[in-house]
Amino acid sequence: MTLDGKVMVTGGAGYIGSHAVLALLDAGQEVVVVDNLVTGFAWAVDPRATLVEMNVADPRLADVLREHDVKAIMHFAGSVVVPESVADPLKYYGNNTAATRSLLASAVAAGVPHFIFSSTAATYGTPVRVPVAEGDPTVPINPYGMSKLMTEAMLRDVAAAHPMNYCALRYFNVAGADPEGRSGQSTVGATHLIKIAVEAATGKREAVSVYGTDFDTADGTGVRDYIHVSDLAAAHVAALDLLVERPGESHTLNCGYGRGFSVLEVLDAVDRVTNRTIARRMEGRRAGDPAALVADNRAILAALPWRPARDDLEVIVRDALAWERRLAERQGA
Template identity: 75%
Template structure:
């Protein structure tokens, strides 16, 4: 295993290697691309349970392994002189978390605790955590600010909130600061076609809809048409995965700039779209209507979940660049067609 050398930015500031957990997955691979594009050396650790080694750019160092393997993580931190960890590894399917809660508390909470301990023991000073809007549960008001009550309604949300709590307490006791980014609905794919959502059986609406658009699915189910929204279907805040990845780079630089401060911030655009508006966008982009089937509501789905993103806009230089629904859909569709071509090759 060859140690990665630190690089320097245009202004001469040293850029130490960053360890990205789950960097072979959907959001993680986009963050790796964003870090590399910004000149950061990157080491990826992923157990490849849901990720793909081909999704890791060749410019990054890839290690197959588990974040709970403390001797392995300690070796990576020491050999590569890791200065920050960006933590994506975990399980993310809400219904599965209800059916198998212990899996989620193991993968998302217990293993995160192990990773945080490895960071502290290895002298890593900065930690960025992939959190979720599921920490809010069903919000009392929309848009949702970070000061809102956190009352998750499923084990997935609780498993993430517990990790946030561990980071708060660890940062108070040790020389490490953190940023927990609470994602809203992540969608789209790298505009350059380098990565995208590739997991089989994905449940996210835009992924499902573009699969239907290319014939991989026969239809799209619309769960509930009687919500308290303009058209009766659920409203969500969709953020382009490349914009989300860019937020991680800005968050890293903020943690370095002020090592005494930690942050919890929403990642969203502050605007929601209903299920039917998303499907209308898919129809526009493809010029081919996708079949819609109306189904009963799923338990626990809020009417609307939209980010108040004032804090991230005030704290980071981050600004959305691809916050157009048709653009998000078009990038997701282009990636889906790329996957289809790979399967046929």
């Protein structure tokens, strides 16, 4: 990496952000984490990084960027629960879109040249085809997806008006945990399927709810492309390298493996890994859930030297399970 300065990671005390911090530090990069610790955990931030407790919408952030000589921002801070976004859309337009507008204003004021954005496959809405490619229509069916798509539009316009390039990484379903046990999904009440399933496997939940059994899929349950969080973090480091090497270019890239698994297939994998049967509770569909979301990942494979290292559903489950057990020990300590 040739970045002459530090990387600021917003939301770096959260699930994906903390893994990006680890990947950056392991690559030899200096890191400043900005997190208001509303959903993140100070203990999740590697001690090699500097933690600043602040909201990304705080206008004083421009001073923090200058003080720490920040040359790139990785932006993870925001709200991520699709059903909640349907029930409380203004929270999502506030925490995701408006707050990012403020962050971008600080970045422009401080002259930050590179920006990597945590976007989502929810920007596609109900895809016109599966797998879905970056050039396909973006018609979000929930406020979460729209809040992220609006941010992508802001990034495009800011990059056209100022000396900044960006990479918007559209995540599919992120799961798993750091293989070395340094971080994982720790949020109470998390809605990620694999997180919920390993909570059930370790006795934290009585059952796993399956929302929708009448989708137009092979077994009637929703199909998603699950990507290991450590692979995703590695993609961010590779994307930063690309932005530094080619300052005149910006990119929008899918982050997924290009293969989907249904809810029932995921639960079967958890049963195999844990050697037990998790109780399943069949329920109706949730608002804003498409039948299938699978990445066409040819663009990211062409643009970056990144290649998945943990592209195996059972590996993802094992890492998530190991973290869940570690978390239980921590909470019991």
